[in-house]
Amino acid sequence: MDQAAARLQVSRWTVYNLIRSRELASVTIGRSRRISEAALLDYIARLSEEGGT
Numbered sequence: 001m002d003q004a005a006a007r008l009q010v011s012r013w014t015v016y017n018l019i020r021s022r023e024l025a026s027v028t029i030g031r032s033r034r035i036s037e038a039a040l041l042d043y044i045a046r047l048s049e050e051g052g053t
Contacts, residue, residue, distance in 0.1 A: 001033060004024075004035045004040055007040060008040075008043075008044075018043070019035075023043065024039060024040070025039040025042070026039065
């Protein structure tokens, strides 16, 4: 979670909100929540498309 927050340059709370709103895909393994590299790149690509860059 912290690595995803650092990569996106947002707070950990923002990452939780993105997961909760289903904008950022994640999986639960045991009690841990994991975000795949592919899910992170997909989210970044969608942001780029929305921003027009």
